[in-house]
Amino acid sequence: MTTQLATIQQPQETVIDNEPRSGExxxxxxxxxxxxxxxxxxxxxxxxxxxxxxRWQNTILISLFHILVSFYLLHFLYNGQRCLKQTLILEIIFGQMAAFGVTAGAHRLWTHRSYKVKTPLKILLLIFYATAGQNKLYQWVRDHRLHHKKSETSADPHDVSRGFFFSHVGWLMMKKHPDVLSEGSKIDMSDISGDPLLNIFDRNFNLLKLLFCFLLPAVLPVLLFGETWTISILAVLVRYLLTLNFTWSVNSFAHLYGFKPYDRKIMPAENFAVSLVAMGEGWHNYHHTFPWDYKASELPYFFNVSTLFLDAAAYIGQAYDMKQASPELIKATAEKNGDSSWKTS
Known part of the structure; x- marks a missing residue:
């Protein structure tokens, strides 16, 4: 999964005098x-x-954000302060909205085209995605399609073979590998660039992100419940920090730790903890084996809340043409390529 806290402008060229060795x-x-x-x-x-x-600007911004918000939260808890229950509930709701915007929207709908959607739900998913406060949708989709096409290679934007930290957040702190740029330019994005609604959304994305990710969640507790500004802003920042790291955990934890019931030869794994915090996105061995399956897992709703959301949308007629792997295909694939943990993990 793909995120970015800031867009960085590239200045003038650096001159390095020595002729580079092959590794450089x-x-x-x-x-x-x-x-x-x-x-x-x-x-x-x-x-x-x-x-x-x-990328030093990104590195400083991301590091400071984590340090300051964590320090602010610990100071808040140490001094015995608490937010109102209504504020906590509202931030959880915004967190769920953000999660569905990434999982059901950017990932399963726009990256993998695993189902189709009617306009009202499409607009709702775009609002939810803006609430997540990540990258522009076009960039998110391009990077994730590239991740699947070139997984665990130098062309993978968050190549886990470069280590846990790089795949989790370090890839946002470093310039993209030349292979990522080269292969990324070959990804077919005509379905995204050719959609008028998505173009309008991306053109106004920064404003929408500011509104739905930060301003509304901070203002509403103050206006509706009488929450203090200090606590309301802290709640927003903590929710944003958690949302980012839950998304990043799919790129790191779920590519390194867990069972491989469907394909033992790839790095993505079935990770229960990631599935809980990322709304069902942690069943990653299944997902990389059947990326076009809208469920992204065989498991029931408790372990995959995003599928529950999509099935509810399908029930009311807002989602349709739901693609999924047949039980026969899943069984045959698991028995042929899996690590023997199928139906036991």
Missing amino acids: VNYVRCLTNDPKYLAPIRKLEMKLGFVTPI
Whole structure:
């Protein structure tokens, strides 16, 4: 799954005097339009073996956000302060909205086209996606389609073979590998770019993200329940921090830890904990084996709330043409390629 906290402008080119060794070629290829004042830092990064250069603005913003919000929350709890129950419930609702925007919307609908949707639900999913506060939909979909096409290779935007931290959040702190840029440009995005509603959404995305991810969730507890501004803002920031990390956990934990009932030769695994926090997205061995299945799992609703949401939408006629793997295909695939944990994991 794909997120980004900020869009970074690339300044002037860095000049590194020494001819790069073979292991540094891809790193050097990333230095186009890099500022000259970073040249000493870039030399150090290469000496330390970085695959691609650090995006320092992103690194500082993401790190500060986590440190400050965590410190703010601990200070709040240490001093015995508490938010109103209504505020907590409202933030949980916004968190659920954000989750469905990513899982049912950006992932299962727009990336994998695993089902079709009518306009009212489509608009609702776009609002939900804006609530998640992640990247523009076009970028999210392109990166995730590339992830599936080139999973665990240098062209994978969050290649888990580069380590847990990189696949979780480090990929947002570093420039994209040249292979990611090259292969990403080949991804067919005509269905996204050719959709007028999605184009309007992406053109106004920053405003919609500000409104639904931050402003409304902060203002409503104050206006409706008399919550303090300080506590309301903290609740919004904690919810946003959790939403981001729950999404990132699919790229990290669910690619490293768990069973592989359907394909033992790939890294994605069935991860119960990730499925709980990511609304059913942690059954990742199944998903990478049958990426076009709208359920993204065989398991029932308790373990896959996003499927419950989509089945409810289908029941009222807002979602239709739901693609899914047949029981016969699942069984045959698991018995042939799985790790023998099928029906026991």
